[in-house]
Amino acid sequence: MPESRHAHDPDVQLGRLAERCRALAPHLYQDQARYLDLIRRLLPSAVKSAIRSILCTLSTSQRAALAAGQSALQARIDALVQRSSSMLTVEQLLVLSARMDAEEHRARVEQFQTLASRAAGSVETASANTEPSHTNAPAAGIELGLELPLERPELIDGLLPGASSPDVEEPVDRSEPIETQTLSTSEPGSEMSELDILRSLFVMAGESLEQTDAPEQRFTIDSTDATLQLSSRVNDQLMPSSASGLLCWMDAMDRSLIRRLRNLSHAVNVELMRAGVTRSLLPIQLLDAVISGQLPTQSAPSNLLRLTLPLSMVGDEQVMESVCVLVRPSELEFDDHALRRSRSALRQRRRDLGTWLQKERHWQHRASVQEVQTHWWPNQPETPPSR
16 A cells, blocks of 8 residues: 555655666766777777878879878877877766856857847937927828737736836835836836837846856856866766756767867868868868758768858859868767667667656656645635535
8 A cells, every 4th residue: 555655656756766867877877988988999090081081182293292291290180189089088078068058158148148239229229319209190001019909008007127007106226226227217107118118128138147147157168277166066966866867968978079079170170271181171160060960061981071162253153172071970980880889878778768757757747736736725625616
């Protein structure tokens, strides 16, 4: 009887799922570490094979001109590969993943602040150029505006920020900043205009974004002390104890590995262009577009990227074919059976976690329902009494 009662208890089931996830975490860590170890072993030969393929496309005279700086180029390429290989560990990829999350958060905040500043500028320009004219005749056609389509505006009294009932005078909090009071109210007794409403919405959303920016995430990427603090914070929470957390952990590993190999590819392409092996250098944005599948490519050997770029010429349209190194995990797996088998083991772990994730969400929902039923009117009858 107690066992059947525990079978329907959400807390017991979530505890069991957490125990299973904690038991799976060491095995998942070993599988990921084994996969990265194979990547480190294959990386030097993969990069050298890609560079040989580029050299084969050059003429004999071009290869002879490169013979003088051949040893120096090889030494720089080997140093780049060795430095990147030392960063392909679980701990280093976790640190890189945290940096990428901070960069994305910072980019979203800057983008929103830019949008808010543009909206504020347009609001000031519109308010400066707008003059009240009550004598003009109404324009024909449909007029689009920010006003809500309600015949009775008093129904939404108090819902909009800064709007208050005309019959009730609320005290003004003098502790608020002057800018906030200016945005929330225009003149005493006047209704809030559409432009003021728009401006206040942007200000409130910007404040909420700034509050969510935790102090521990505000760091400079190039600072050594911040990197050490971030590394210690990540190591304290190396492996999550939930199915959703482990899936996010695996996604962070894959995303960081792709970023690390992309950075290595870009550095190798810079050295090849300096040495005269290639004549053009593709920007990182194009490499990211190819990795995400947003840009079509031409057929090329493994770990090579061949793109056909249009050139805008006067009176004629020409194209330029560019070839560069782009190391990707999928192509490394295609060329090596052991790495492909290691990836299959990780995919099996992901499938198991996907099944556990469904159960975790189910029992979390059951726990929420049970909490609401316990704390919100527990003795309330399900049907109202009949009169």
